[in-house]
Amino acid sequence: MQAERTVKNILVTGGAGFIGSAFIRYLLQRVPDFKGKCVNYDALTYAGNLENLAQVAQDPRYAFVKGDICDQVKVEETCKQYAIDTIIHLAAESHVDRSIHGPLVFLETNILGTYHLLEVVKRHPTIHFHHVSTDEVYGCLGETGLFTEETAYSPNSPYSASKASSDHLVRAYGKTYDISTTISNCSNNYGPYHFPEKLIPLMILNCLQRKPLPVYGEGKNVRDWLFVDDHAAALWLLLQKGRKGETYNIGGEAERRNIDIVKTIVKLVAEATSTSETELTQLITFVPDRPGHDFRYAIDCSKIKQELGWHPQHTFEEGLRDTVKWYIDNQPWCSHVQSGSYRQWIETNYANR
Ligand code: NAD
Ligand code: DAU
Numbered sequence: 001m002q003a004e005r006t007v008k009n010i011l012v013t014g015g016a017g018f019i020g021s022a023f024i025r026y027l028l029q030r031v032p033d034f035k036g037k038c039v040n041y042d043a044l045t046y047a048g049n050l051e052n053l054a055q056v057a058q059d060p061r062y063a064f065v066k067g068d069i070c071d072q073v074k075v076e077e078t079c080k081q082y083a084i085d086t087i088i089h090l091a092a093e094s095h096v097d098r099s100i101h102g103p104l105v106f107l108e109t110n111i112l113g114t115y116h117l118l119e120v121v122k123r124h125p126t127i128h129f130h131h132v133s134t135d136e137v138y139g140c141l142g143e144t145g146l147f148t149e150e151t152a153y154s155p156n157s158p159y160s161a162s163k164a165s166s167d168h169l170v171r172a173y174g175k176t177y178d179i180s181t182t183i184s185n186c187s188n189n190y191g192p193y194h195f196p197e198k199l200i201p202l203m204i205l206n207c208l209q210r211k212p213l214p215v216y217g218e219g220k221n222v223r224d225w226l227f228v229d230d231h232a233a234a235l236w237l238l239l240q241k242g243r244k245g246e247t248y249n250i251g252g253e254a255e256r257r258n259i260d261i262v263k264t265i266v267k268l269v270a271e272a273t274s275t276s277e278t279e280l281t282q283l284i285t286f287v288p289d290r291p292g293h294d295f296r297y298a299i300d301c302s303k304i305k306q307e308l309g310w311h312p313q314h315t316f317e318e319g320l321r322d323t324v325k326w327y328i329d330n331q332p333w334c335s336h337v338q339s340g341s342y343r344q345w346i347e348t349n350y351a352n353r
Contacts, residue, residue, distance in 0.1 A: 005128060005240050008036040011084045013069050013117065014048070014091030015040030018194050019132070019228055021052035023088065026232035028056045037061055039082050041075065042091065043068040049342050051333055052193045069113035076120045079127065086239055089117055090132045092163070095197055099159035100291055110162035111169070118173040121181075128180040130239055131170040135187045135224070135249065136160035140294035147185075148300045149247045156292045167247075174245050182242035184235065186250040187299045191228035191319065192326040196337060199223075200320070203262050204327045205334060207269040207280055217289035219259025222296040226252030227319035230312040237308045248307075251299025254316035259284075261320075268324040 010027075014020040020042070027034055038061055042048045056062050063082065067074040069091045078084070091113060093099065093106045114131070121129045138147040139154030153168075155161040167183055174181035194201040203213050234250045242248060262284060270277035304310045314322075327334060336342040 005086070007034070007086045007239050009039070009082050009084050010036065010086045010088060010239070011039045011041050011079060011082070013041050013087065013089045015064075016042040016044060016048035016050055016052060017090060017094070018047070018052075018191075019189055019231060020090040021049075021193055022191065022228040023090070023232040023235055024053060024062070025056055026229060027236060028059050028061060031236060034061065037063060037082050039063045039065060039078060039084065041065045041067050041069070041078055045093075046343075047094065047195050049193070049195075049337065051336060051342055070108065070116050072116045072119055075117060076123070079120060079124060084127060086128045086130070087117065087121065088130045088132065088235060088239060089114065093159065096136075096157045096159045097197070097290060099157055099162070103158035103162075106158050106162040110159075111165045114166035114169055118169060118179075121179050122173065122177050125177070125179050128182075128239070129170070130235070130242065131167065131181065131183045132235065133167050133183055133185045134160065134163050135185050135251070135297050135299055136294065137164040137167055137185060138297075141296040141298055143296070146298050146300035147249060149185075149249055149303055156294055171245075171247075180244045182238055182244065183247045184238055184242075184250050184304075185247065185299075186231055186234075187224035187226050187252060187297060189226050189228045189231050191323055192330070193333070194228070194323075196334070199258065200261065200265070200323065201327065203265045204269065204324055205338070207266060207283065208273070208328065210283065212285040213262055213266070213283045214285055214287040215259055215262055216287060216293060218286065219257060219262065220295075221258050221293060222255050222298070223258070224251045224298050225254045225256060225261075225316050225319075226250065226312060227314035227316075230314055233313070234304060234308075234310045237310050238304070241308050243307075248304045249299050249301045250304055250310075251301040252312050252316065253299075253301070254312075255296075255298050256316065264320060265324065268321055269328075272324060272328055
């Protein structure tokens with residue numbers, strides 16, 4: 001049994017993204033015992049938005065460093081400056097459709113970026129490194145079966161191939177250089193602050209704006225959905241208690257077909273805005289399928305449940321209702337993201353840092 005790791009000063013790569021910002025808000029708002037420094041290291045690509053962190057930006061435990069994970073020197077300087085003992089690595093290009101149109105940046109950020117971080121950890125082996133990855137590395141399931149930690153890798157998109165490659169690098173560095181690493185492979189997250197290129201936020205905003213709801217293929221593909229705060233809680237547990245060299249699957253045990261999710265969103269938006277459900281249903285538009293579209297993902301997460309006592313706290317129905325409400329209540333965030341003006345805010349506030 002490994003002793004619990006004490007996390008003092010933590011570097012969060014990709015902390016301005018959807019999951020990274022949820023993790024930082026979780027740590028600073030829901031873990032009162034955390035007394036160290038939480039350093040958000042993020043390059044602020046199109047997916048990075050410091051408005052996601054407005055609630056914690058003034059917390060003295062929080063710091064932001066604008067930097068690229070491929071910049072080894074800057075990563076190392078930041079680790080030294082803040083006496084970092086733990087890195088949680090979320091920075092990535094994360095959208096499958098973008099990886100189909102332009103794979104190169106996925107290879108650069110997801111593979112080379114991870115390599116550069118590992119090189120820094122190799123020189124500072126007291127740092128523990130947790131790598132946040134995806135269930136997509138396991139490939140595609142048919143109607144039955146679950147991905148376990150032993151499932152062979154079989155990635156089907158440039159995105160998942162780049163994540164698979166980074167997982168292998170983390171594992172190899174752990175074995176070869178005896179550095180302390182852990183990996184988690186998680187299913188689809190949803191919740192507040194999700195960039196509206198992904199299925200759930202895109203459908204909510206398009207419904208609210210009476211735009212077409214583009215469903216790929218026949219909408220029968222299945223994903224397993226996890227509320228993002230439940231992922232953040234799992235990651236915090238893993239940082240403290242995850243066993244060196246181990247992989248943990250994380251999932252919501254909430255499999256849904258895409259078309260059923262879209263119909264539920266239509267119903268929730270209609271209810272919340274006193275609109276006709278029939279009118280919104282007419283927005284559903286079947287469009288050509290994503291190339292290489294994986295049919296089904298489903299996760300066996302019994303390992304993290306049994307070893308660390310983690311359980312998702314939100315049912316999909318509650319989580320989706322709360323998410324729809326969040327987008328309706330947070331129109332300024334939505335309009336900044338859709339207009340791109342969140343980027344001007346970043347330039348104004350962080351141009352000289
Ligand atoms: P996201 O796209 O919302 O955020 C990615 C963040 O990384 C952004 O803030 C971006 O600015 C930053 N970033 C990108 N390139 C960078 C670079 N070169 N240097 C520094 N920062 C950089 O992604 P997300 O959905 O929050 O996913 C976070 C991680 O979790 C990713 O590694 C992803 O593969 C993994 N993951 C995501 C999901 C999901 O459903 N969203 C599920 C499982 C695993
Ligand atoms: O499984 C974990 C992965 O989940 C993460 O690693 C990725 O970073 C994350 O983006 C997500 O990948 P998906 O491809 O599953 O998510 P996305 O929201 O893009 O699509 C979910 C499903 O909805 C998928 O079957 C494709 C479909 N879809 C998506 C969009 C954007 C549509 O039918 N229409 C759409 O417009």
